[in-house]
Amino acid sequence: MSIAEHPLSKYLRTELMPHIWCSGCGNGIILNAFIRALDDLQIDLNKIVVVSGIGCIGRIAGYLKLDSFHTTHGRPIAVATGIKLANPQLEVVVISGDGDLFAIGGNHFIHAARRNISIKVICANNFNYGMTGGQSGPTTPPKAVTTTTPYGNIEYPFNLVHLASAAGATYVARWTTFHVGRLIASIKKMLLRRGFSFIEVVSQCPEMYGRYNKMRSALEMMEWFKRASVVADFSDPARAEITSDRIVVGEFVDAEKPTYEELLYANIAQTTIKRT
Amino acid sequence: MKDETISAGIYFMSGNMACVEGAIAAGCRFFAGYPISPATEIAEHMAARLPKVGGVFIQMEDEIAALSAIIGASYAGLKAMTATSGPGFSLMQESIGLAAMTETPCVIVDVMRGGPSTGQPTFPGQQDVMQAKWGSHGDYEIIALAPSSVQEMFDLTIEAFNLAETYRVPALLMVDGITARMWERVVIPPAEEIKVNSRKKPRVPPDKYMPFLPDEDMVPPMACFGEGYRFHVTGLTHDELGYPRAEDSAVQMRLVKRLCDKIRRNAEKIVRVDEVMLEDAEIIIVAYGIVARAALNAIKRARELGIKAGLLRLITLWPFPEKNVAKATEGSKAVIVPEMNYGQIVREVERAVKTVPVYHFPKLGEEPHMPKEILEAIVRCGSL
Ligand SMILES: Cc1ncc(C[n+]2csc(CCOP(=O)(O)OP(=O)(O)O)c2C)c(N)n1
Ligand SMILES: [Mg+2]
Numbered sequence: 001m002s003i004a005e006h007p008l009s010k011y012l013r014t015e016l017m018p019h020i021w022c023s024g025c026g027n028g029i030i031l032n033a034f035i036r037a038l039d040d041l042q043i044d045l046n047k048i049v050v051v052s053g054i055g056c057i058g059r060i061a062g063y064l065k066l067d068s069f070h071t072t073h074g075r076p077i078a079v080a081t082g083i084k085l086a087n088p089q090l091e092v093v094v095i096s097g098d099g100d101l102f103a104i105g106g107n108h109f110i111h112a113a114r115r116n117i118s119i120k121v122i123c124a125n126n127f128n129y130g131m132t133g134g135q136s137g138p139t140t141p142p143k144a145v146t147t148t149t150p151y152g153n154i155e156y157p158f159n160l161v162h163l164a165s166a167a168g169a170t171y172v173a174r175w176t177t178f179h180v181g182r183l184i185a186s187i188k189k190m191l192l193r194r195g196f197s198f199i200e201v202v203s204q205c206p207e208m209y210g211r212y213n214k215m216r217s218a219l220e221m222m223e224w225f226k227r228a229s230v231v232a233d234f235s236d237p238a239r240a241e242i243t244s245d246r247i248v249v250g251e252f253v254d255a256e257k258p259t260y261e262e263l264l265y266a267n268i269a270q271t272t273i274k275r276t
Numbered sequence: 277m278k279d280e281t282i283s284a285g286i287y288f289m290s291g292n293m294a295c296v297e298g299a300i301a302a303g304c305r306f307f308a309g310y311p312i313s314p315a316t317e318i319a320e321h322m323a324a325r326l327p328k329v330g331g332v333f334i335q336m337e338d339e340i341a342a343l344s345a346i347i348g349a350s351y352a353g354l355k356a357m358t359a360t361s362g363p364g365f366s367l368m369q370e371s372i373g374l375a376a377m378t379e380t381p382c383v384i385v386d387v388m389r390g391g392p393s394t395g396q397p398t399f400p401g402q403q404d405v406m407q408a409k410w411g412s413h414g415d416y417e418i419i420a421l422a423p424s425s426v427q428e429m430f431d432l433t434i435e436a437f438n439l440a441e442t443y444r445v446p447a448l449l450m451v452d453g454i455t456a457r458m459w460e461r462v463v464i465p466p467a468e469e470i471k472v473n474s475r476k477k478p479r480v481p482p483d484k485y486m487p488f489l490p491d492e493d494m495v496p497p498m499a500c501f502g503e504g505y506r507f508h509v510t511g512l513t514h515d516e517l518g519y520p521r522a523e524d525s526a527v528q529m530r531l532v533k534r535l536c537d538k539i540r541r542n543a544e545k546i547v548r549v550d551e552v553m554l555e556d557a558e559i560i561i562v563a564y565g566i567v568a569r570a571a572l573n574a575i576k577r578a579r580e581l582g583i584k585a586g587l588l589r590l591i592t593l594w595p596f597p598e599k600n601v602a603k604a605t606e607g608s609k610a611v612i613v614p615e616m617n618y619g620q621i622v623r624e625v626e627r628a629v630k631t632v633p634v635y636h637f638p639k640l641g642e643e644p645h646m647p648k649e650i651l652e653a654i655v656r657c658g659s660l
Contacts, residue, residue: 016519016520046502046503049501049502051348061508061510062510062519065506067502067505067506067508068507068508069509069510070508070510070511071347071374072370072371078336079348081308081334081341081344081345082348083351084352085349086305086348086349086350086352086353086354086356087352087353087354090502107341111336264332268330271328
């Protein structure tokens, strides 16, 4: 009996399967959504680069059969900046974790957003540092128990969509792994637009986060996403804090503004022409 | 037609300016940096010069970002450079490891000031030369050059790009703050006289391409993003396909050995030194950067006094020219290593010199070694 090839396997380095992610992990849903968006758009696969940082989700770059760079912890946006400016024809996508993008790499995130450089960022927010075994991070909810907050988290978490819009991102959306259809549509929209774009994907980590916080299984975590989510497009991102009974999802920002690479190359064209 | 990129002629310029001109002559079309004394002029001149030749300048949010960006730019096909000083060089260390591990051709200029920490922002130093070799974690090799004139700021920046591209390695220009900021005569030759090397490109179609499969010279041909090869790059231990193999000790052994050996085994091709009056020398100065200029004057004065002194000027710091040091000092009576730190390259010299006593002459602070001081050291050694 022969097994037919999966129609989407051309997007994957199938020789690297099985992946390293735990069963029930949300990263597979994010990977799936991303390649479905590529497939729907029939994007030129030779003109897209995926850049990731370090963490469980960071391994996504290796699984995609695209030009891909698995960088150092926190630096994918900085590496992506070099790629995008060196060759603005390339579609440059960063897919990384909450810890990678907002703790160690937070500075790069806000500055890339401020510049409105056309880098498309997808953050897998699983509320913890999955790869290192479930420590707290910049999005860990108050009181949550993690391996480094054994008596409950006393820090206030970032509201990522508020942060991104305040820093200047021209596209900001939040979905959860429960909202696959809307997530795919949002990724497609992001790939077709210019400017710094950000999608937060609230994702389940049953192994390292859920089980310490009364959500033993992936199903229980996704039931939380389903129960608590409220779709409210273009609502105020400042009021979109994630709580145990409310996760505001939707598009928050979709704005037009000249991008960094457009302004940069306009400058270069002007300067070069003036000389000759 | 006039070449817009290389303006041949004779100029009076600063070391930092000559570095920028050298970079552009070598084909550098991407610069990312963050301001810091005494390297800031490099960024400033780049900001003015690069757009004129169609290149990209960006001021990043910190030095980690700057080096990360040039790594990305290099993989997107441009020759790329950053410049900094000690504090920024420290921040770059993790990414230097990434560049070494991913075999990214790139040039990093470290205009050395007095350290540690914020130290002496506007005073010169040579205190980062060991960090250049050992700063990032793990076993790896880089190439480091030490210019000692403004002309060499031009010439060796080109050389650094050529070496970075040839060996797919970060090439560092380790320059003391004096050589970077002093003004001197510089001859910029016409473009056709400037030797420029670029990375080897793959000679196989994308489905046959193994991005980290080396040729005979231990260096793999390099595809760039967007060229249709669709390959993976990772800082994890990886096999010839570029796939993560962190759990495979054989792959780790093969990869790390090659990353080191492609430089170590080519050391004789890479290393450059300047030998002055060494044939009959009894007292030998081993020096680099601005200090070598004072040493040159000192050995000439020593000769006038009848002391057989000679100079071995290190142009390449890493890989360390140990064979040259061993050969040059054989049969001499004493070796003196003056440097603007509290004992760094002297350790390498001691390792290379087998039988002759090695004296270190450290200097910290504003003033480099004066010729007179080195002469006194020579005279003292001569009378031992
Ligand atoms: C400089 C540095 N510090 C720490 C680490 C260890 N580390 C690896 S992954 C990680 C956290 C990843 O968390 P996140 O970005 O949220 O990704 P996740 O694993 O949750 O998908 C850390 C701290 C590292 N690799 N590099
Ligand atoms: Mg995480």
